[in-house]
Amino acid sequence: MSAFLVVATLLTATPITLEETRQLGRKNTQALQAALDVAVAQEDQRVARSGLLPQVQLNLGPSLDYVGRRRQVFTVPISETETVTREVVATSNTADSYFASLGLSQVIYNRGLWKQLEQAGVNVDAVRNQAIEESDTSELEAIRRFFNLFLSQASLDVLKATAQRSEEQLERARALFTAGRVGKSEEIAARVNLGNDRINVVQRQNQLVADQVQLAVWLARPGTELLQAVDPGVLQQEPAPAPALDDAIKQAREHRALLKALQQRVQVAELQRAIVQGDYIPRVGLSARYSHNSQAPGPFFSEPGYGNIFNGGITLTWDLFNGFNTDAQSARAQVNIRKAELTFAQTARELEAEVRRSHQVLEGQIASAKLATDNRAVAQQGLALAEERFRAGAGSTLDVRDAQLKLTQAELVLLQSRIDVEIARYALFRAMGTLNPGDSQ
Structure with missing residues (x-):
């Protein structure tokens, strides 16, 4: 009965693809707020330009x-x-x-106003790159939640298949008991195993609902909407190898939006010093x-x-003397330049470390996925052998159950490994700044 409810729930769910998830992830609440920050920066640029235009009063x-x-x-x-x-x-x-x-x-001439306009333009670019960084973060989180939902769906299929095998084992145990080849305890054990498998199905259904809610809310959709992750096809193919580490680090230096934004923050600080020093000039x-x-x-x-x-x-x-205010403001601006330079240098080091870490995680997950594939093949052979021995009267329900659990565990580990490979790959793309190549140009 519970399995029927699970199937009915999935049939009424709204299908959503990975590509749709990525697009909607870049338009969630956090990404939209970052886009609004760009609009504010653009209006600040207009304000800075207004001081250089004619002023007319009536x-x-x-x-x-x-x-x-x-x-x-x-x-x-x-x-x-x-x-x-x-x-x-x-x-x-x-x-x-x-x-x-x-x-x-x-x-006619005001160096400070011209530098303010230049600073506002650089600030627009910095805020725009920061918005790209926020969009990448939102998209990666959407990808992660999509694969979590897909993992729950696929795991639910595995658990239902395990329950189906337990039903078949129960029927075999009953038939052998009727034929007098095994004791009543074998039938009782098979019935308990089936009950436990059905409990696992129900518990996984709860996780499925939680994953649906998390994905829907992140994509700014109603939390009550039932979503079904469309199979992205990753389980039917071998995972592609990770890119070369040196190339990944080079891509991050060239395309990571956060680095560009911090470089522009250094320029903003330098222009602030130029604005202050404009008071030295008539x-x-x-x-x-x-x-x-x-x-x-x-x-x-x-x-x-x-x-x-x-x-x-x-x-x-011409401000001939203003109590050394300009000197103080200039010195303060110089300190802010140094702080911006230090932040940029430290972030650059951290991003290179992030790329290396993400690269290693991807390679490790690919290796784990290959081992999990081999384990599943061995577990399938073990279950087939245990069932054959049980039919021949040489084995017990306990042996079959142990083989079933090993196969179920191997299939769940394989699912988790393949999903982890895809999440790690997108995390590496995000660290490299190539999650959305069009935004990094």
Whole structure:
């Protein structure tokens, strides 16, 4: 009954291929967040460019002035030698006016702004390479979860085949007991073995559901969706050999996105120093402004030839002394350059070590897979011999059971080994930066 439920579950599941998994893995939540970081960096580049473009401001509107009561002293001459001083209390009053102005400013030379724009461009490239690194990480995790699901499916088939063999062994034990060739204990032992095999099937079904959930969630699909990993065909072919280690390390140096991003972080730090040191150099700017004013709305529109003011000029600004602030900022930038260089050098060493480790893991898994293939062949021969001896009355259910367990274990180990080979191969590609060759160009 449980085996029937397993089959029904797989029949209602949505099939998904390895290629679909890889594509969706590069679009999961983490990868999309990294892509949004690229969009933010691109907008920062636009902000840096805006300081070098013309700046135009338009001001337009009426204004109202209110003057309260006040004392005013007037001196009035009454002759050539005499004056009269009078103090007058003026009442409050209001006065309105209308104005419009148009201003234009343009940077002619500002080394700091140009370096800021260059820095923003390098930062976009660094963030883009970091996004590629995140996408590779997400894709590799999706591949791993896909193969885990496929392993559960294939293991479930092995366990169901073991249970089927146990059913056949139980029927043989019953027939031999009826014929008086074996004791009742052989039938009882065969029945217990069958029960244990069915329990293993049910427990593997639980693992299958867990693997379905993990893959679905990572691919940003509903956690309730049933997925079925389509056979990628790796079990029907011999594993390809690992690439040469020297070539793998060379590929990593040329294509690993993280190395490119860290190189660009060094450039960003160097440009930050250039931005700070731009304060040592004079800055030149151009400004122009036109304004039109009037005390009443009528003349403001009807007499455009009156109340006009135009001014413009070129300004040179040079910070001759700012309390050694520029020196301090420059020294700080130099320290950040050194830190970025150290981070790059250490990461380069770690990536080479990662490539070597991944390469060794792949070679080891390939060797293990070959040994597992030989073990399965021997276990198949052992089971065939044990069953033949049992039919002939020379063996026991215990002998057959032992051979069955050895074959089941050999088949499960072979499955795990072949899956581990594929995961190790993709892990090596990821370490080399060639998991998605199109992104590394």
